[in-house]
Amino acid sequence: MAQTERTETRSEQEPLLSVENLQTAFFTDKEVIRAVDGISFDIRRGETVGIVGESGSGKSVTARSIMGLVDTPGRILDGSSIRFDGEELTDKTEKEYRNIRGGDIAMVFQDPLTSLNPVYSVGNQIKEALRLHQGMKGAQATEEAIDLLEAVGIPDASRRVKEYPHEFSGGMRQRAVIAMALACDPELLICDEPTTALDVTIQAQILELLDDLQEKRDLAIMFITHDMGVIAETSDRVNVMYAGEVVESAPVEELFANPRHPYTQGLLKSIPGNQPDADRLETIEGDVPTPNEPATYCRFEPRCPKAFDDCTRVHPEGVEVNADADDHTAACLLYPEDESREEAVAVHDRRGNDEEVTNE
Ligand code: SF4
Incomplete structure (x- = not known):
């Protein structure tokens, strides 16, 4: 699946699924949990897009939002858009959704039972x-x-x-x-951790099967996992999620060769065998926070080894990592990396203010 040439050709096609500014929140008596907080990505026919992140990053809520399966007290907020084959799904009735679910879009869950x-x-x-x-x-x-x-x-x-x-x-x-x-x-298959409960050899067989089926049927696949190794084997492009946001997005080879967001770098360092010289496996200390207020700062800041003062005051927006990159974005104040630190922070500040005005 992960073939650069194919990705380049695919990227010129119209997306089969286009998610834009998706926001899904759960309203409880005590708080509002912004499980998915303004994410955007596309999937084209024959393409596998991986969504990776720890538990609590919003991966499965993203899948359930696309499938029209968000249960009360959750709902998709105004201003979100999910377009499938040119049709907006967020304003479909439950009856209309039933034909799409299991028809044009099907889902495979972690536990087959x-x-x-x-x-x-x-x-x-x-x-x-x-x-x-x-x-x-x-x-x-x-x-x-x-x-x-x-x-x-x-x-x-x-x-x-x-x-x-x-x-x-x-x-x-x-x-x-x-x-x-x-x-x-289906035209789109959403796989939510489909191999997590299986042992390694069976996992490899299922991944191979999905690859074969995709080739034969020109299926678009959205592959959700917490496992970077599985992402490397399955995906053409990767969206890394953290606390409800996409923090990095790139074609798979580029992401593995040049991870830019400190969270992605941490995820890659925590793969066994990826740091042969290290005595101990590196881990990312701490937990994913519950995103229960609009982000006016970087949600990764408490765990970030590269954090600096502005990270607690400016929300990082997804920007191209440098002027030459045309398909690699990171939501981190260190980018664009070819700008001075001050100017890079100002880019995010301006972008955030523009978005606030657009959302009003
Ligand atoms: S914005 Fe700051 S805290 Fe957030 S990932 Fe980048 S360097 Fe780390």
Whole structure:
């Protein structure tokens, strides 16, 4: 998946999914949690976009927002936009959303048992998806369910189609869930930590399977994970999230070769084997804060080894990391790196003020 040439060609295409200034907040008696706070990114057909960050960074709420699955007391705030194939999704009714969800956009969750019903055979569950989204019934649906199980690498599919989820191993269950998602013939597949619960060899097989399926079906994939190693294997481009914001965005090779945001640098240093000379594995001290007020400062500041005074007073906006970069942004006051520190801070200050005026 991660091929530069393909990324360059893809980047000229119209995005299939375009998320702009997405803000999703949860309103409790005590506070407002701004789980996703003004993020923007695109996904094109045939492209895999990775969303990476620690727990609490807002990755899964982003996915649920796109799927129209934000539960009360949460909601998507005014001024947010999610466009899919040119259509705005944020103003769809629940009924309209039901056709999109599981149809044009399908999701694979971390735990396959969340998606599989234990009292129905795997085949019947795939057939139900085929009936709902493609109008297939009877022998035609059974045949298609068997084909889908074969497509996701389940051996002896004509026998296993009649089996129940508990008769499948963990890896096979995740394959069955992917088959169910494909039964809807989606254009965009959102994978939320789909391999986290699996052991390493099975994880590699599932990643390979997703890669194959993407190639055959020109699927767009949004891949959510906390694991930088998985991102390196799956993604064409990467958005790094921290406390509800995208703090760095770049094509995958560029991000790994030249990480700019101190948070991304910390994530990469904490991969086992990435610092062979170090005695101990580096970690990022502290936890992701709960974003419960509009950010007027850098949310990473308490954990940042490069923090300076202005970081507590100016909110970093996503800017190109230098004048030559045309596809690598970081939300950090150290950038653009070819400006003086003072001028770089002023760029963020001005950008933040402009956005405030636009949002009013
Ligand atoms: S803005 Fe300041 S605190 Fe935030 S990441 Fe950059 S250097 Fe660190």
